[in-house]
Amino acid sequence: MGHTAPYRLRPESVQRVIEAALTLVRELVHLKGETVKRLEKDAEKVPALLGLPLGHNSSFQQGPAFAPALIRESMWCHSTNSFTEKGIDLNDIRNLVDVGNLPIQELRDCGVDDKQLFDAISSAVKIIYQQKPLYPIVMGGDHSVTWPVVRGVVEAAGQPVDILHFDAHPDMYDCFEGNRYSHASGFARIMEDGLARNLLQVGIRSITGEGRAQAKKFGVRQFEMHSYEDHREYLENLTLGEGCAGVYVSIDVDCLDPAYAPGISHHEPGGMSFRDVMNVLHNLKGNIIGADVVEYNPQRDRDSMTAMVAAKFVRELAAKMAK
């Protein structure tokens, strides 16, 4: 299975490579965070981009490990400009900083297993969170990264979050094909760990009996595509995150209809339009303290069309976070 590590190292050696990887993140976070503070001492919240090139917990196809590089390329592509829809200039470091990637594959090459890898992801997220005014915005990677990212946010914030989750799938299998770290199980782990006060899943249209049973068990609210129009007004006027740490937004690119986003692993017809997602996001009232965009798969893309879509999700999320 993809989640087993190739070699076994002594525990202290594993810890040493993890520390080295986190040092990369720590140094960039410190440099960018201090620069922002010097330019704008009143900045409250500046999104910090972290790439997690992790794809081995995908169940069907590989490819999302290459997403962060291509999303970055599309973010700064000259076919568009650096302003978001509502006028935030992302070329201004006071609105967005980039703290690079956690070297996922290099850690795995050294024998770091998924438990240790996920702990390292949580640590990287906490490093960002503790450098005020930075807040994490993560580029996956497959969707398995969301569990350790949310865990990092919640541990740093000291209380649970409300999660707004866009996806064709609930990703709540107790265990998928023998892998509890699977990209199809992340939200089961999040709910078991008590990391979310509320979990709202939007765009659902591929769900098994287990997915519904898990939702019932964990009190998850699922907004399925077959009745989307009944819920549109509610979803486009959401208030979340009051009385808890804030809001975490997770966007699986496959929430979109494959007509809008062919560059994903799981083509599931009948999905949201890009504008549907924007309407929910732009109108959301709530303090977003962490976010991710996951499951972009370059192997299936055409002319970087879906890279552009994933990049625009990152850009608009960043603009929504920046304060």
Ligand SMILES: [Mn+2]
């Ligand atoms: Mn999905």
